[in-house]
Amino acid sequence: MLNLEHIASFLAVLRAGNFRAAAHERALSQATVSQHVQKLEAALNTCLIARSHSGCSPTQAGIVLQPYAESLLSINTRVLNLMHNQQVSIGASSNIGVYLLQPYIKSFMAETGGQFPVEIVIQKNPVIADKLERGEIDVATMEWWDDRPGYIARPWRQEELVVIVVPDHPWAKLLTVPRALLVDVPLLGGEPGTGTGRLLLHHMGETARDMQEVMQLGSTEAVKRWVKAGLGVSIVLSSTVVEECRAGTLRAIPLEGAPICKTLYVIWRATLRHDSLPLRLAKWLLDQDTAAANTQLEVAPQVCTAL
Incomplete structure (x- = not known):
């Protein structure tokens, strides 16, 4: 040892x-x-x-x-904190950590009077899953979950996928984008491992197989910049482009037909004590309807109908 x-x-x-x-x-x-x-x-x-x-x-x-x-020293510190409910660590996939998680954590810290420090780890989805399994984080928020044993995963939010284009793009005035149109344009990819490709394939079948992903840019922020530069179009979570749509620098357009929505998950170890701080945070994420989250939900329809 x-x-x-x-x-x-x-x-x-x-x-x-x-x-x-x-x-x-x-x-x-x-x-x-x-x-x-x-x-x-x-x-x-x-x-x-x-x-x-x-x-x-x-x-x-x-x-x-x-x-x-x-890693060993970090886990040792986290175990000691966990035993005394002193600190909690939450991992978030990039889109969740950058665009969605902040109001929930702010509300949680306000509710607990800031007495429990919250460590935030933002990484790609597969990395967050591995960190949860290695015990480096207590709770995970992810864009998919692979049902590995020993964990509890609960649906948290539904996020619609939308097509983003620049305001002078020929599609900018469309109310919806016919799915067949996506076959003939350069499609910019964001972060790998988010499950978006599998979701599109499930809903769109062969149309998704025929789409031409010309670049894998690594993040939604990079995708938005490249779309603004006129280098292609992309498909992203609607909540990631709220600010750009308000500012008029991008247009977000739903796909034709039934909305394609991605389920986001909150995941934790099944062995957590019922009174533990990580489980308290996980349930907070699932149960709380923060003002900031409400704002996101109210803005999303405006992003699409203002086109």
């Missing part, structure tokens, strides 16, 4: 660049820090730190160990 004190000293040496400064940081003697690193190296049967007169640097093994060591 690895000793967390030894790991903490190893990371301190990497941060400080030498054993003396690491000892000062950890309020330990230099000999103790040196002993910690030696014992960690013995436990792993490898050299982790290259020592020289100019300072210390990680060996290749030390480089490999570093992110795992940081």
Whole structure:
């Protein structure tokens, strides 16, 4: 078993660049820090730190160990906080973290008087799922869930997919976009792993297979900028373009036929105590109808009908 004190000293040496400064940081003697690193190296049967007169640097093994060591200490801190209901960590996929989550967290912190710090982790959907499984976050908000065992996933919000174009685009005055039109235009893709492609394929069949995704830009923010530059059109969540539609820099148009909506989820471990802070936050997200969320719902129809 690895000793967390030894790991903490190893990371301190990497941060400080030498054993003396690491000892000062950890309020330990230099000999103790040196002993910690030696014992960690013995436990792993490898050299982790290259020592020289100019300072210390990680060996290749030390480089490999570093992110795992940081994760171990982070999880240790989170476990201690969780046992005392001191802090909660929520992971959000990029679109949720950037465009949707803020009013809910603000409302939660106001309700609890700010006594429980909330750590926000915003990453791509697959990364958030992995962090939840590794215990690096307590609650996840995602654009899909793959039903892996040991977790509870609850539908949270329904978000309509819309086509976005620049105001002078030939489609800008359309009330809806016929799905067949999407086959003949360059379609700009955003963040991979959001499940949007699978959702379109489910609803649109072969039309979705024939659409030409010319670029994968990595984020909705990037997509919006490229669409504004006249480099193509895209399909995004309606809530991600509210500000641009208000400002008149983009037009958001529903797809023809029944709306295609994406279900967003709140997910947590099934083993959470009923009185735990993470479960309290998860239920808050599911139950609360914040003023900001209401505003989003009221604005969404205006975005489409103002076209």
